[in-house]
Amino acid sequence: MRGRSKVSLAAAERLIDESGLALYIDNLIKEKTGRGRPRQLSVRTMLVGCVLTSQSGRSHLVRVEETLNALPYSTKRRLGLDPKKGVTYRQITRLYALMTSVIDEKDASTLDDRLVHFDEICGRLAFFSAHKDARTAPSIALDATDIETWGTNRSRKKKSDGTDRMRASHRREGRQVFTDPDAGSRAAMKSKGRDYHAVYVPKRPPLFGYEMTTATVVREVNGKEIPFGTTAMRFRPATVDVVKMGLAVVAEHASRSGVIGDVIFDRGYNHSQDGSDFIMPIRAIGGEPVFELQPNQVGPRGITRGALMIDGHPFSPSLPEKLHFIEPVSIKEDTAKILAWQQEIELRSKWALEPHGKRKANGSQVYMCPAHAGKLFCPLATGAKPAKKGTLPVLNAPTVMAPDSVCSRKFSTFDVTDAPLAQRDLYGSKEWFTSMCRRNSVEGFYAGVKDHACENLKRGGIRVLGIVKYGLLVAIGVASVNLRMAANWDKDGDQYRASKRRGRPVKNHLSKHAELIGSTVSRPIRE
Numbered sequence: 001m002r003g004r005s006k007v008s009l010a011a012a013e014r015l016i017d018e019s020g021l022a023l024y025i026d027n028l029i030k031e032k033t034g035r036g037r038p039r040q041l042s043v044r045t046m047l048v049g050c051v052l053t054s055q056s057g058r059s060h061l062v063r064v065e066e067t068l069n070a071l072p073y074s075t076k077r078r079l080g081l082d083p084k085k086g087v088t089y090r091q092i093t094r095l096y097a098l099m100t101s102v103i104d105e106k107d108a109s110t111l112d113d114r115l116v117h118f119d120e121i122c123g124r125l126a127f128f129s130a131h132k133d134a135r136t137a138p139s140i141a142l143d144a145t146d147i148e149t150w151g152t153n154r155s156r157k158k159k160s161d162g163t164d165r166m167r168a169s170h171r172r173e174g175r176q177v178f179t180d181p182d183a184g185s186r187a188a189m190k191s192k193g194r195d196y197h198a199v200y201v202p203k204r205p206p207l208f209g210y211e212m213t214t215a216t217v218v219r220e221v222n223g224k225e226i227p228f229g230t231t232a233m234r235f236r237p238a239t240v241d242v243v244k245m246g247l248a249v250v251a252e253h254a255s256r257s258g259v260i261g262d263v264i265f266d267r268g269y270n271h272s273q274d275g276s277d278f279i280m281p282i283r284a285i286g287g288e289p290v291f292e293l294q295p296n297q298v299g300p301r302g303i304t305r306g307a308l309m310i311d312g313h314p315f316s317p318s319l320p321e322k323l324h325f326i327e328p329v330s331i332k333e334d335t336a337k338i339l340a341w342q343q344e345i346e347l348r349s350k351w352a353l354e355p356h357g358k359r360k361a362n363g364s365q366v367y368m369c370p371a372h373a374g375k376l377f378c379p380l381a382t383g384a385k386p387a388k389k390g391t392l393p394v395l396n397a398p399t400v401m402a403p404d405s406v407c408s409r410k411f412s413t414f415d416v417t418d419a420p421l422a423q424r425d426l427y428g429s430k431e432w433f434t435s436m437c438r439r440n441s442v443e444g445f446y447a448g449v450k451d452h453a454c455e456n457l458k459r460g461g462i463r464v465l466g467i468v469k470y471g472l473l474v475a476i477g478v479a480s481v482n483l484r485m486a487a488n489w490d491k492d493g494d495q496y497r498a499s500k501r502r503g504r505p506v507k508n509h510l511s512k513h514a515e516l517i518g519s520t521v522s523r524p525i526r527e
Contacts, residue, residue: 011486012052015125022042024124025043029099049092050473051483055484058461061093096464115468123233131229133226134231136258136259137257139219142213142249142442150465151208178208183237186204188204209237211235212233212478213236213246214232218439221262221435230482243277270294290425292331299311299324305418307353307367307405311427313421315353352426353367353406455478
C-alpha cells in the first residue's frame with residue numbers, strides 16, 4: 001500500500017449512487033414503517049458521512065455529525081442539510097437506529113435468513129468500492145480475520161434484592177451475560193503441530209466478537225498486476241463455521257463479477273479427504289482451487305485406476321517407494337528448506353501423470369502417461385516417441401497391465417471424485433509456490449483495514465453493539481480501504497514504479513584517512 005490517499009467526497013457519493021444502497025434502504029424503510037414524515041437527514045447523506053468518517057480511524061456516530069457539519073455551505077445545501085444549523089447528533093443516532101432496524105430481520109428462524117438484507121448491503125459496499133478493473137478479475141484469495149467487539153462477556157451475580165451486579169471473576173456462581181448478544185465467544189485454539197493422522201488446527205487467541213471473511217482479487221499466474229481490492233465479504237459471530245462463510249464469499253464474487261478463476265486458500269478451509277466440504281463446491285461453480293494440504297492428506301492415499309494417489313495427484317505405479325512420502329515444508333520456513341523440498345518434488349514429478357488440456361465442465365481431468373509425455377522411458381508405453389538422451393528408465397514397471405489402468409493407455413480420464421485433491425500444479429513445486437504466494441495480498445488488505453492511522457477496525461474504533469449495527473460500520477470501513485486503494489492505483493498507474501537508486505553519498509575530508517581507506521578510491525575525494 002503506497003501513499004495515503006484520502007477518500008474524497010466525490011468518491012463516497014459515487015459509491016453510494018452506483019451501489020444503489022440509499023434507494024435499497026429507503027425502500028426497506030417504506031416497506032416496514034410506511035412513509036412517515038420527510039427527514040431532513042437522508043439515508044444517502046448519512047451513508048456518505050459514514051464513509052468519510054471511516055478513514056479517520058474512529059467510526060463513531062458523533063464523528064459522523066462532525067464530518068457532515070464541517071462540509072462547505074454549498075455542499076451541505078446540495079446534500080439536503082441546513083447550511084447554517086447542519087445536523088444534530090440526535091438525528092444521526094435516530095436515523096442509524098432506523099436503518100439498522102429495518103435491515104435486521106430479527107423474526108427470522110436462522111441467522112442467515114436474519115441477515116439477508118445485511119449481506120446484500122455488505123456485498124454491494126465491497127464490490128462497488130473496488131476499482132473497476134478489480135471487479136472483473138477472475139482469481140481471488142480467501143481468508144478471514146478477527147474483529148473484536150466493543151462489548152464484554154463478563155458474568156453477573158444477583159444481589160439479595162434481586163438487582164444485578166457486574167463482576168470480573170468467572171469462577172463463582174452467576175449467569176453469563178453478554179453486553180453484545182450477537183457476538184460469539186471463541187476459546188483459545190492450540191496447534192497440534194504436524195500430526196499426519198489429524199486435521200491441522202491453527203493457533204488462535206481467544207476472541208469475543210466477530211469474524212470477517214473476504215475475497216481479495218489477485219493477478220493471474222505470470223500475469224500483469226491488477227488493482228488491489230476486496231469484492232465480497234461476510235460478517236458473522238466468531239463461532240460460525242468459516243468454511244460455510246468462505247463458500248458464500250466465493251459464490252458472491254462469481255455472481256457479481258460474472259467470472260471465477262483461481263481460488264487460493266489455506267488449510268483452514270480444507271478438511272475432508274474427498275473435498276466435499278470446500279473443494280468440490282468451488283469446482284462446481286467453475287473455480288480452480290489452489291490450496292495447502294492438511295497433514296493427514298500428505299503422502300500416499302490408495303490407488304485409483306492403477307495410479308498411486310500421492311498428495312492428491314495421480315502418479316505412475318513405478319514410482320520408487322522412497323519418493324512416496326516427502327515431508328512438506330511450511331511456506332513460512334527459510335528459503336533453504338523450501339528449496340530442498342522443491343528439489344525433491346521436482347525429482348518425483350518425473351513419475352507424475354501430466355494434465356492434458358483444461359479441466360472439463362463436469363470436473364473431470366484428462367491425464368497423460370508420463371512415459372508418453374517424454375518424462376520416463378517405459379517398455380509398456382508402446383507407440384511412445386523415442387526417449388530423449390538422459391531420460392530416466394522405469395525399473396519396476398508392472399508386468400501385467402490391468403484393462404482400465406493408466407499403464408494400458410496413453411490418456412486416462414479421472415472423474416472429479418477420483419482425484420478431488422488434485423491441483424493444476426504439483427503440491428510443493430515451484431509453480432505451486434508461485435501461484436500460492438499470490439495469497440499474500442489478502443494479508444496486506446487486513447493490515448490496511450486495521451491500520452491505526454486509517455480505518456482502525458479494532459476494539460474501540462466502533463462503539464455500537466449488535467451484529468447489524470457493528471457490521472454495517474465494518475463494511476463501510478472495508479469500502480473505505482477499497483476506495484483508498486483504487487485512488488492509489490489511479491495515481492501511480494498500472495505498473496509499479498521502481499524507486500530511483502541513490503548513489504553513494506559524497507564524503508568530505510577523506511584525505512586525512514586515505515591510508516586507512518587504501519590506495520584506490522571508488523570516487524574522487526571532494527575537499
